Amino acid sequence: MNIALLPGDGIGPEVIAQAVKVVKAVGKKFGHTIHFEEAPVGATAIDLTGDPYPDSTHDVCLRADAVLFGAIGDPKYDNDPKAKVRPEQGLLRMRQKLGLFANVRPTFTFPSLVHKSPLKLERVEGVDFVFFRELTGGVYFGEPRGRNEQGTKAFDTNVYSKEEITRLARMGFEAAQKRRKLLTCVDKANVMATSRLWRETVQELAPEYPDVKVEYEFVDAVAMRLIQWPKAYDVLITENLFGDILTDEASVISGSMGLMPSASLGTDNKLFEPIHGSYPQAAGKDIANPLATVLSAAMMFDYAFGLKVEAQAITDVVNKSLAEGVVTEDIAEGGKAYKTSEVGDWLS
Amino acid sequence: MNIALLPGDGIGPEVIAQAVKVVKAVGKKFGHTIHFEEAPVGATAIDLTGDPYPDSTHDVCLRADAVLFGAIGDPKYDNDPKAKVRPEQGLLRMRQKLGLFANVRPTFTFPSLVHKSPLKLERVEGVDFVFFRELTGGVYFGEPRGRNEQGTKAFDTNVYSKEEITRLARMGFEAAQKRRKLLTCVDKANVMATSRLWRETVQELAPEYPDVKVEYEFVDAVAMRLIQWPKAYDVLITENLFGDILTDEASVISGSMGLMPSASLGTDNKLFEPIHGSYPQAAGKDIANPLATVLSAAMMFDYAFGLKVEAQAITDVVNKSLAEGVVTEDIAEGGKAYKTSEVGDWLS
Numbered sequence A, B: 001m002n003i004a005l006l007p008g009d010g011i012g013p014e015v016i017a018q019a020v021k022v023v024k025a026v027g028k029k030f031g032h033t034i035h036f037e038e039a040p041v042g043a044t045a046i047d048l049t050g051d052p053y054p055d056s057t058h059d060v061c062l063r064a065d066a067v068l069f070g071a072i073g074d075p076k077y078d079n080d081p082k083a084k085v086r087p088e089q090g091l092l093r094m095r096q097k098l099g100l101f102a103n104v105r106p107t108f109t110f111p112s113l114v115h116k117s118p119l120k121l122e123r124v125e126g127v128d129f130v131f132f133r134e135l136t137g138g139v140y141f142g143e144p145r146g147r148n149e150q151g152t153k154a155f156d157t158n159v160y161s162k163e164e165i166t167r168l169a170r171m172g173f174e175a176a177q178k179r180r181k182l183l184t185c186v187d188k189a190n191v192m193a194t195s196r197l198w199r200e201t202v203q204e205l206a207p208e209y210p211d212v213k214v215e216y217e218f219v220d221a222v223a224m225r226l227i228q229w230p231k232a233y234d235v236l237i238t239e240n241l242f243g244d245i246l247t248d249e250a251s252v253i254s255g256s257m258g259l260m261p262s263a264s265l266g267t268d269n270k271l272f273e274p275i276h277g278s279y280p281q282a283a284g285k286d287i288a289n290p291l292a293t294v295l296s297a298a299m300m301f302d303y304a305f306g307l308k309v310e311a312q313a314i315t316d317v318v319n320k321s322l323a324e325g326v327v328t329e330d331i332a333e334g335g336k337a338y339k340t341s342e343v344g345d346w347l348s
C-alpha cells in the first residue's frame, strides 16, 4: 500500500504525524507493508514553490493508493480578497485533478462527548447521519466567473450535468441501502435551475432503489431541521456549496467536531482528512486533537483498501483512548491533558 | 395610512386577520386613520388568476404605504420540478418589482420561551442579532439560467454589482451604529468572485463607519458559529442565498420561531411578514400562532411610519399575552391553548 501524506498547514503536520504512527502500528499488527510519500500542499506549498498544489504533489497523489490529508489555510491569505494565489485554490485544484467528486461526511456521537454539544442532550443523543456532498462541480468550478471590465460587477456560475448528479446520487442511494434506508435530497428547486435538475435526476433514479425512501427538502429547511431534529436524517445528498455550508453546520451538533473524519472519493483516487481546519493558533504547540485524522485513517482502511477489520481496530483504540481519558486538552475536561504526540504514541 | 394586505396561502389569511385587529386597535387608540386593501398572492393567486403575483396585486402594493404579508407556498407545487408556474415565482417577482432589496431578520429571545430552544440555555439566553439579507440580487435573479438544449445540463448565475452591495451594507453599518457596533460580513470569498466583491466593497465602506468593528467570516464558519456562539453576533450582512439559509438556521435557535417578524425594505416600498411559512397542515384550523405577524405589524409602525410608540405598544401587548399565557397550542405548554382568533381578540 502506498499512502500519500499531505500534511498541509497549521496543525496539519502534527495530526498527520499521529495518524502515521497508528497506520504503521496497524500495518505491523496485520502484516501489511505500507509506504508513505510526503508532499507539500496549501500555504506551505506556496511558500516552497509558489503553487498551493504543485505538479510534483499531484504526481505523488496519482502514484498512491490513498491520500491522507491534514488541513490547509493560513490567516495571512484570508482578508486579502485580491491575493493572486490562495491556499484554497490548491485544495480545489487537487479535488478536481484527482476527480474526488464525493465528499463523505458522517456525523455521529461519542457517548463520552455528547454533553459538549451546543444542543440539548435529548436532541442529539444517538444522532447518526452522513452527508454525500458533491465536490468537483457547482459554483466552485463553473465558468464564466469574474468581473466586468470596470470591476464594478462580479459573477459566478453554478452548473451541473445529469452525469455529475447521477454518480453522486447513486453513492447516496447505495449508502442508504446499507443504513436506515432514508435518503434526503437537499436542494433549492424553488429557485435554482441546477436544483431542479438535481431533483429531477434523483426522482428518475429512485425507482432503481425501491427499498430507499427518498425525501426532498429545501436547503433552508434543512439548515433548520439539522438543529431541531438531527436524528431524523440518515443519508443526505447535495451539491457542492450547500454541502459546504450544511456539513460544517452539522459538524458542531455532535459535540465531537475534533473527532469527525471524512473521505473524498473519486473513481481512481481517494483522499481522507479530518473535517477541522488548520487551526493556526494551535500550530506547533503539540496540543491539537489528532483523533479526527486517526479516524480518517480508519476510513481509509475501509474505503480505500476494503480492510474493515483494520479500520475497526483503529476505531476501537480511539474509543479506548476516550474511555481512559488519554486525550488532548480540548476534550480533557479537568482530567489530564495529553499532548498531541502523546495521544499518538498511546494509540499506536 | 394605506396598508396593503397580502394574506397568501395556508395559515396566511388567519394570521393576517389577527394582525389587522391589532393594527386597527392601535389606530383607534392613537388616532390614526388606517385603510386596508387586500390582494391575492401565491398559490391563492394562481388559483384565482393563473399568476402568483398579478398586476392588480402589484398595483395595490404600489398604492400602499406598507405591505403586510402572510405566507405563501402550497405542497402541491413542491415536488413538481417541472411545474410552469410556482407560488415562489410570485414572491420573487414581488420582491424585485417592489425593489425590496433588504430583508431585515432579527433574532432575539423571549424569556418565557427560551427553554424551547434546541440549544442549551447558556448558549442562547440573551441572544440578540439581526441579519440584513440582500433580497433582489444574486442567484435568485441572475441570468443566464436554465438548461442546455438536450436538458442534460443546468446552470444558474450569481451576480452582484458594487451598488447592490453598497446599499445593503450601508443599512447594516447604520444598524450596527445603533446597536452593539459589530458588523459581520458573511461571504465565501475564498471561492466565489461575487463574494470577493462583497468583501472588497465592505472593506472600502468601513472607514466611513469608524465606530463599527467589521468582521469577515465565511458562510460555512457562520453556519457553525451561529449554533455554537450565537451571542457573538450583532449585525450580519450577506447575499441573497446565504441569507436564505442562515436566517432560517437562525430562526430556530431562539426557541421562538413562531414569533419572529421580518421587514423587507426598498427605497419606495416596505413589506412586513412573519418568517414562518404557510404551514399548510394547520390551515383553516384556527390554531396557527399569529404573534410573528402581529410583531411584523409592530415593525411596520416603526420602519414604515416612524411610529415607535405605537410599535412599542404592540410589542408590549404581545409580551403581556406571553406572560399571561394567552397563546396558541404551539407554545401553550400544558396551559390552556387559545385559538388563533382568540389570541387576536385578546391582543386588540
Ligand SMILES: CC(C)[C@H](C(=O)O)[C@@H](O)C(=O)O
Pocket (backbone or CB within 6 Å): A088, A091, A244, B190, B191, B220
Ligand atoms: C477552504 C474551502 C475552499 C473549502 C470548501 O469550501 O470546500 C472548505 O470550506 C471545505 O469545506 O473543505
Ligand SMILES: CC(C)[C@H](C(=O)O)[C@@H](O)C(=O)O
Pocket (backbone or CB within 6 Å): A190, A191, A220, B088, B091, B244
Ligand atoms: C420561498 C423561497 C423562494 C424564499 C426564498 O428562498 O427567498 C423563502 O425561502 C424565503 O426565505 O423567503
